[in-house]
Amino acid sequence: MKVKSDPLILALGQRKFDKTGQYPHTHQYIAQKLRELARFVIALQKIDSSIKTLSDCFSAKHWETVISAVKDLALFDNASKFFSKPTLAKKIGHSLKNCAKMFGNNALKTGDRALKERADGFIELYEEEWKDRITSQALESLEQAKYNRVRYLPLVEDVVKLSKFIDNQIEDICKEKIGNKEHFSRLACLCLTQIIVFNRKRSGEVERLKKVSVSNAMKQPSLVDEDVKKCLSRFEQKLCENHCRIETRGKKGRRVAILLTRKMKQNLGILMAMHAELELDTEYIFQKPNTSFPIRGTRALRQLADEADLKHADRITSTTLRKQLATMSQVLDLSESSQDILAQFMGQDIRIHRDFYRLPQSTLEIAKVSKVLHAMNTDMIETVAGKDLDDIDAMDHLEIEQESDTEDGTDDIDDGATCTNIRSCPKKKCGHQPDDDAADDDDDDNGSETDDEGSENEEYLPPTKKKKFGLKNQNKQMGKKTPWSWNERQVVEKEMKLFFDLQKLPGKHDCQELIKKHDVLKRRSWTMVKGYVRNRIISINRQLKQ
Template structure:
């Protein structure tokens, strides 16, 4: 058995695969098949079944068909394959014996090269299993979604040391079957972590990818540790203070640590592995408490203590430095207003065409096109995370709050705000970390969504698919990805910089541009709540440090410090205009432009002293209102 296979499934190092004994000039019939009932090998398994087990139900059904017929051969062949399958499973469980494949190879092979067919139970080379599935005569077709990962689903038929729940099996079915997945399925601790993550968030389908990624991340870490220390077999062997140095070396090897520069190639993985190792250490502690194993519990507790003491020095500090330095001097790009307007107009025209096409000739193609256009419109209008809108469910939309607004609140609104409330509906959906976030539907989006829901059955959308923007093909239970739709239409609308039109950058665009508006604290809170995060996150992460604003605003204070800050006492940042030697500082700027600003500032000071500040505030509010009415996204700030 090769080193890769032995590293993936270490307990199977005494297992061999039956090879063909044929020579160049002679065919040798030495293959024996195992009986399903006797569990013994026989060279003539069909004759043995007829003579010794004709009273068994499966054999009787096969013998009821005419000798030589297709069903007669198929049913007897399945019984033969099941006998070999049970024998192979017992060999894999014990770690010692001979595997009987469907076809004997003429070259040396390993047990990890073979997987059983889930229909006929025969053991085939896993790279050829997809080809066999196409022509397997015992295949049972169902009405559910088409599963394309044949190896992943068939690998679940192999025995494991851990009992796997049905929910976790669905997650493992979508996992690409390779040496990393083999480690996941053979390690009890990794599967236990997957089970706990599934119990916490497994009912939300989008979290299942996170569970798969976390399990594969630990499996890659375990493979890296095995290369350093040959005594490491399972992840549990690393939860030991004596192996902590091996853990650190494995993390650095996996994440590409450069000792010369103290930098990581993949710093995010190095940071995430700490949390994963702490979680599996808690699992080991729980097992030790159940088994009353004080030695194992002590090892797990000391391992966690070492992580608290040493991890920051050896891993976290350098990983965070790498992450922060990658962001230094990187361009802070935001979408252009012209590009957003082009995309808005492009989507509006496509929505009308696709609605007409779906009404006149309902088809999966027209339904899918309208679904993608509507999804992109909602992401663009609401500046919402694309995944939140993509996963909106039909029942959530239908059972939205339809009660009318209170009279007292309605009277306090302006005529423009009342008009907005009449034309917009509000639907609350699940956001990041389970937060309740609203989505506003303009009139055209409402019409499109109503049409999509109405024609679901007509175009063949799976009734089990809960999403409004469902994938229409192959009976899928998944939703359309909003990022793909947004990218597609951004490129097709002749935008100048389509790569900047993403859901994240659209959200940052709102947070950054809102600095230009004179929003009160409670108005900022409302905007941050609508965006789905608190005001601290809004200011620290979503509001970009705009270079222009920093240069134009903060530099006022720096020059004022040189000129003498005392004479600007009591003035706001906008009122500070220090005297600058324009010939030295601004060679390409007309001094009259800056001096005119000083004059304007002086006049504003005089106006504010004479008590006209209320009139100025009223004028500025009216100007902002005009901008909101003329802008396609103005309603967002209302």
């Protein structure tokens, strides 16, 4: 009743509705803001009964009353100087400032100078005192509450188990081939949770996917510009072929992307067919029959996590999954450009001024981010530790859905053979014509007989042109080189990490001891191991210069 009887509170609600009212999920948010102001007016009246409406408090003489009412409402402790509800104090402050401006604008429109002066005086006091008396203490209360708080992330094994559980449930429903509303609701819940878990998206961003958007994205082929495609590794090209990307509205109106694997596209295709079969006239693809709103993603995720019998089902929420991705990404050695790609994909554009409006963002998100998502959802994140997005290439251990007539694109990937840095790649590198350094990296995988035993502790120096020329001729006579497998690379990069960090080459003894220790390197000579370390140091230095 207090909201309906206060014209200024209603005017604020109307303004917010004009701004975001076209999105039904914001209606509850608007109502919450109005209820907060109504509670604030009630708190004012308990202190000063002469205040009848919100506009009555916009006067300099009522400023102390306003401060006291906010503190009472947010449960401020005078002894400790902390708020029990600090966020409420901050929210009321924002709303009060907006209402004071609206009150002043109305006075300006009607030509009432007295009311205009009252509003200006209140705003001036707000600007001068609110930060020190309310905001700073509220922020300090929030920070204090975070100290020594135990933060639990979802277990990777729980995420993997949940993903497999969802896949099995979807397969069972598809086998039954029963097109009733109950099965549709179950399948919609499963598909919704599957996309949230894989993409680590906010649940609201996925649940509000519209049928039109999904239908258009599934009909359009995965088009990648040929010039851009040449700058991607073969593994990344396969990801672009097997994934599609849908854009939706995220927090604060940001445009966020959702990636769909081949299985997800098939599941959504079945869901769309059930839409047509049941003649459901709904706007959202995850909307239950005879309802006005889509399925709540948080509720669906919580329900399936309980059904999957996880060790810590309470940790599986869309927020903790996003924190898990952000935390695990710190294990990777991400460059600034890779951090921007990942942040923009998550809908957290922390570098708005460095937006990639000049780059094909859709291709980058599919090719780069999907590698991390697959690694996390298959419990393989430790295999990509310390790598940048561009370095995650030899991932043949990941199961990427491919058509039967496509070949594996990871078996013959070599360092330096394909340009993966789109920002710094010159045109001459993108036409399958690598520069001299890249060609030297390729040819030198088999090792170099020119590196002698005395180089054990020597500092790394870039090769000269003459040396590169001799290596090329030498390797031409040696015949076809043997590509390094993923396991071989992992062993060398792990055991030789000290040499990578020091930018020095290992000696003959170091390489021979490594070969003896690991059977996977039996087919390699010590010169091949040393050559691989040398090539990786060159590659690392080149990336640092870029």
